[in-house]
Amino acid sequence: MTDTIKTPDAARRTFLALAAAGPATLAFGGAALPQTAETNPAPRPGTGRAAIVTGSSRGIGAATAKRLARDGYAVTVNCLVNTDLAAQVVAEIEAEGGRAIWRQADVADPEAVRALFAANNEAFGGVDVIVSNAGIFNAGPFAEMTDAAFDRMIATNVKGGFNTLREAARHVRDGGRIITLSSGIVRQTPPGGAAYAGTKADLQIYARVLAKEVAGRDIRVNAVAPGAVDTELLWQHGEELLEGVAEATPLRRLGQPEDIANVIAVLCSDSGAWVNGETVYANGGLN
Numbered sequence: 001m002t003d004t005i006k007t008p009d010a011a012r013r014t015f016l017a018l019a020a021a022g023p024a025t026l027a028f029g030g031a032a033l034p035q036t037a038e039t040n041p042a043p044r045p046g047t048g049r050a051a052i053v054t055g056s057s058r059g060i061g062a063a064t065a066k067r068l069a070r071d072g073y074a075v076t077v078n079c080l081v082n083t084d085l086a087a088q089v090v091a092e093i094e095a096e097g098g099r100a101i102w103r104q105a106d107v108a109d110p111e112a113v114r115a116l117f118a119a120n121n122e123a124f125g126g127v128d129v130i131v132s133n134a135g136i137f138n139a140g141p142f143a144e145m146t147d148a149a150f151d152r153m154i155a156t157n158v159k160g161g162f163n164t165l166r167e168a169a170r171h172v173r174d175g176g177r178i179i180t181l182s183s184g185i186v187r188q189t190p191p192g193g194a195a196y197a198g199t200k201a202d203l204q205i206y207a208r209v210l211a212k213e214v215a216g217r218d219i220r221v222n223a224v225a226p227g228a229v230d231t232e233l234l235w236q237h238g239e240e241l242l243e244g245v246a247e248a249t250p251l252r253r254l255g256q257p258e259d260i261a262n263v264i265a266v267l268c269s270d271s272g273a274w275v276n277g278e279t280v281y282a283n284g285g286l287n
């Protein structure tokens with residue numbers, strides 16, 4: 001019976017062994033991810049950095065892709081169905097002297113996400129910024145939410161977010177940035193928003209945990225939680241909702257996709273150097 005009880009000395013030895021194996025092991029008592037800082041030096045600004053932005057054919061993702069391109073990243077643009085819009089984002093980036101490619105990939109499909117990263121790596125040699133942005137918003141009270149609407153939201157937002165962050169964890173270069181798009185609805189919790197808010201709460205936890213798993217490689221992982229932003233995601237819910245949320249926002253307007261792209265750009269820049277494992281709310285005061 002005493003065999004299974006750890007003496008203080010045994011417990012101390014276990015602690016020291018875990019501490020020696022690195023912070024990830026210490027936190028979980030499990031295997032740490034490989035730390036490759038020596039073999040894979042962090043790229044410097046302007047020296048061939050690349051970014052993948054999921055769901056960047058329109059809305060916040062498109063604004064983010066264009067902003068990152070202006071900040072010097074080669075960008076892989078992604079869409080689900082609107083390939084013409086994705087090609088247009090690439091054309092706009094190239095017209096401003098940037099480099100970009102686009103790929104169709106359903107983030108809910110792990111194979112498709114792997115292919116998206118492979119295409120980026122083949123075109124640009126690696127990835128330094130991943131913005132897991134693709135998402136959908138199906139609203140409805142518990143009593144009225146359909147199985148299909150719920151399942152598609154879980155597949156896109158939760159599984160898609162996980163698929164993207166998993167590939168990000170596997171491929172991001174040292175010194176990289178990983179950002180996932182949560183939502184201010186996690187704090188607002190309005191009626192009819194439970195299913196969507198639940199998916200977006202998961203993403204905050206993913207960012208917090210992944211920041212710890214990639215510790216020691218100067219990689220920052222954060223979630224950005226926008227308030228109401230003027231995109232198709234909101235337009236589909238009607239004019240009344242748009243006017244209501246603009247009125248409820250202390251800055252008395254909807255956010256623009258560029259407002260969120262700017263926050264993401266700061267988190268990717270040296271100005272965001274001490275923000276890690278966090279959720280940054282950007283909502284004009286809508287709480």
Ligand SMILES: NC(=O)c1ccc[n+]([C@@H]2O[C@H](COP(=O)([O-])OP(=O)(O)OC[C@H]3O[C@@H](n4cnc5c(N)ncnc54)[C@H](OP(=O)(O)O)[C@@H]3O)[C@@H](O)[C@H]2O)c1
Binds near residue numbers: 056081135184228
């Ligand atoms: N707008 C807001 O008020 C707001 C507020 C808080 C958080 N957010 C979050 O911010 C993110 C972007 O929202 P948005 O307003 O910019 O949305 P949006 O205008 O509706 O654009 C959604 C983008 O995601 C892509 N997409 C959708 N499902 C996909 C899938 N399964 N695989 C790959 N791409 C997919 C779309 O591609 P296609 O063009 O091919 O369909 C499109 O590029 C979302 O995660 C959303 O939840 C938005």
